[in-house]
Amino acid sequence: MSEVEQILIGIDLGTSRTALMTNLGTKAMLASVVGYPRDxxxxxxxxxxxxxxxxALERRSYLDLYYPLEDGVLKEAGERDLEATTELIKHVVNIAKANATSPNPKVCGIIGVPARASSANKDHLLKMTQDILDISLVVSEPFMVGYGQDILLNSIIIDIGAGTTDICxxxxxxxxxxxxxxLLKAGNFINEVLEAAIKQRYPEAQLTQHLVQTLKENHSFVGEAEEPIVVTLRCNGKPISFDITEEMKTACESVVLEIVEQVKNLLKGFDPEVQNDVLQNIVLAGGGARIKGxxxxxxxxxxxFGDVSVSIVEDTDFAGSIGALKLATDLPPEYWSQLGDMIGA
Ligand SMILES: Nc1ncnc2c1ncn2[C@@H]1O[C@H](COP(=O)(O)OP(=O)(O)OP(=O)(O)O)[C@@H](O)[C@H]1O
Ligand SMILES: [Mg+2]
Incomplete structure (x- = not known):
């Protein structure tokens, strides 16, 4: 009898986007959203x-959109949320299976969850995967990033996503x-601060959440502005230029102090002899790592605290899923139970 084909998937199930990589060479990214027709x-x-x-995002004008994750964890509010989660995971598995050579491969997935996700939430996620994956394991997102980058010792990873900033x-x-x-302050929080700040200074400017996020992704920075940020927004239908430099700076800086406080706290937990090394090894990941400065x-x-060096992972979009796949490949699924919560045989 021939051996059953095994698909290993590293999944970074994010609040805004889901990234996956497989041992069959698939590398894909999709918005973590499910759209249902309104009528x-x-x-x-x-x-x-x-x-x-x-x-679903492209067709949002006539769909109700469900983001199954909120603040990085599964929403459990209504039936639609549960269904949307199942659909999202099924979709990920179908993308992975598209490259399979046999009709019924065994599908094993490692899924990243926020560093401090509750065990109830991890259990819930595992149960949702039960009928879709043969074996699944949930691990801490920033740990996955560290594993993928081969920095497992004396370092601190800061993963700034949409719903959460995970520091490890x-x-x-x-x-x-x-x-x-x-921390619950990440990209979505920056969007809220930016929207409120622009509205306060320019109440006449017409904004949508999507537009605010795009402005942020095109112009985010902290510290000194290299040049003024002047953008065109609509007022009563007319395009008008607005300077939003200060608003952008305030919004992007709104997450920094808390992150630094947590880095200081984690630093204390290392042996004093290695704290210098740790300070040389602070690594940023997630979409928020792209904030200039x-x-x-x-x-x-x-x-x-000493000499500090902060670097950014090479592939901010896939760093989590790269690590999850590496972990899945390095360690046979039989041993996954040693790494965290898992389900399957
Ligand atoms: N150039 C940029 N500057 C600032 N923020 C950015 C930039 N590019 C993307 N982002 C933000 O990064 C966030 C998405 O990052 P990422 O894909 O790591 O999040 P996620 O994994 O979906 O969320 P989470 O990890 O919280 O579940 C969004 O808020 C997005 O607007
Ligand atoms: Mg993430």
Whole structure:
């Protein structure tokens, strides 16, 4: 009898985007969203009962959108949230299976969750995967990033996502609760601060959440502005230029102090002999790592502690899923139970 084909998937199930990588060479990214038609016209326009990922965003004018994750953890509010989660995971597995050579491969996935996700939430996620994956394991997101980058010792990873900022101290072992923190201030929080600040100064400017996020992604910075940020917004239908330099700076800096405080706390938990090494090994990941000047600002706020070096992972979009796949490949699924909560045989 021939051996059953095994697909290993590293999944970074994010609040805003889900990234996956497989041992069959698949590398994909999709919006973590499921769209359902609002009415019969929507069903006709869509030609399907639902749509998952970026297409749902493109067609949002006639769909109700469900983001199954909030603050990095599964929403459990209503039936639609549960269904949307299942659809999202199924979609990920279908993308992974597209490259399979056999009809019924065994599918094993490692899924990243926020550093301090509750065990109830991890259990819930595992149960949702039960009928979709043969074996699944949930691990801490920033640990996955560290594993992927081969920095497992004497370093601190800061993963700034949409819903959460996850910070993790890597000490050459599976991080425990004292080694990691999850903050609820991340990209979505920056969007809210930015929107409120622009509205306050320019009440006449017409904004949507999507537009605010795009402005942030195009112009984010902390510290000194290299040049004024002048953008065109609509007022009563007319395009008008607005200077939003100060608003952008305030919004992006709104997450920094808390991150630095947590880095200081985690630093204390390392042996004093290695704290210098740790300060040389602070690594930013997640979409928020792209904020201009962020590494420098974090380093500046830590100067009292010694020489500090903050770097950014090479592939901010896939760093989590790269690590999850590496972990899945390095360690046969039989041993996954040693790494955290898992389900399957
Ligand atoms: N250039 C940029 N500057 C600032 N923020 C950015 C930039 N590019 C992307 N982002 C933000 O990064 C966030 C998405 O990052 P990421 O994909 O790591 O999050 P996620 O994994 O979906 O969320 P989480 O980890 O919280 O579940 C969004 O808030 C997005 O607006
Ligand atoms: Mg993330």
């Amino acid at each position: 019969l016209i929507g069903v006709k326009l869509l030609g399907a009962p639902r749509v998952v990922g970026d297409e 101290a890597l000490k050459g072992k599976i991080p425990g609760n004292d080694d990691q923190v999850t 962020l590494g420098q600002m974090i380093a500046n706020l830590l100067t009292d």
